[in-house]
Amino acid sequence: MAWSTRELADLAGTTVNTVRHYHRVGLLDEPERRYNGYKQYGVRHLVRLLRIRRLADLGVPLSQVGVVGTGGENTPEVLHALDAELAENIARLQQARADIAAILDDGAPADAPPGFASVASHLSEADSSIIHIYSRLYDEEAMADLRRMVEVDAEAGAVGDEIGALPADADEVTRQQLAEQLAPTLAQNLIEYPWLSDPAGHLSKSAHVTRQTFIQAVTELYNPAQLDVLARAGILAQELLSAHRSADDDASPSVRHTA
Template sequence: MAWSTRELAELAGTTVNTIRHYHRLGLLDEPERRYNGYKQYGVQDLVRLLRIRRLAELGVPLSQIGEVGAGGDSTPDALRQLDAELAARIERLQRARFDIAAILRDSVPADAPAGFESVASRLSEADSSIIHIYTQLYDEDAMADLRLMAEADTDSISSEIDDLPPDADEATRQRLAEKLAPILTQNLIDYPWLSDPVTHLSKSAHVTQQTFIEAVNELYNAAQIDVLHRASILAHEQPRITREANGDG
């Protein structure tokens, strides 16, 4: 029995172009040709093609199919590595499905920061943007804490700062800073690493600092930055004031 390229492709459940690609890679030998120049494939060609397709379905890269299919000493290690890669891919897909379910459940934008779906509707465009940047600067533990902070932030201060115009007057800036400071102070108490985040960085301290500065200056207006700066100073001073008031020095 002899088959043409098209007939072989149909039998194997693949395409003519795929077979030609396997020929170019050297995975499938070129068959003999008929008197009219057309290729003629036999049973062994079909079996070889089906073996290649089987390995490809398992996820073996085409560049490794020859080695893995030969069943050499390196085959078990190659399969274990492939299994680990598949497990990681499955985990990513499961995480994507979980995130999609949360996006649909909470009716939030599809590009909301991962894990922040439940609070995405309360995040300003600037806050959402900087959280996206944080995902590249901080490790998973830090991001988990940031999610908890965002979920606990139900005070109207956030929306007031979001709506703050760049020419806000001095009294408004100071009022908002004093209102925000206790929240920041509590965060510093609950999450001590905020005072020294080096151990939670996924990039170098220099890259993190430069990226943070650029992001804040780009995403927030002058008045908002001023309020955040004032509130940060007040928040860091509060523990010292409390210690002095208690006579702890």
């Protein structure tokens, strides 16, 4: 029994172009040709093609098919590496399904930052964008802390919404009022998440790349009035934090004396 290229491809559940590609890369021998010039494939070609397809379906790269197919000594190593890659892909797909479920449950935008579906409606366009960038600069632990901060801010009030809607020409009084409203939240975050004052241990990029990316991002995403409010709030938050620490220091001797 002899088969044409198309017949062989159909039997193996693949395409003529795939068979021809296997010829080009040396995985499948070229068969003899009939008197009319057409290839004629035999059982050995069919079996070889089926074996190649089996390994390809497992995910073995074509560059490794020859070695794995002949039972080379590094076959276990190739298969272990492939299994690890498949495990990573499965984890990624499972996470994608979980993210989609959260997006649907919370009615969040499909492009909401990972893990922030439940609070996406409280984020301005700029805040959502900056969180996307943060996800490439900070580790998972830091992002989890950031999500908790956003959740608390969302419950606390509409200061973030007011800052998000602040026009570039906002007056002095409005800027100062918003900064004073935001400062206590920032100070509380600094208390609860000390790494914010020294994030080096939570960076996924170098400190230089993180700094440059952050500066460029905030200057493009926020208008001058918003940047001014954030800067003022940061200064006020540091003052509140210093006052908090001083109060703790003053209380410490009495605590020790009582003990």
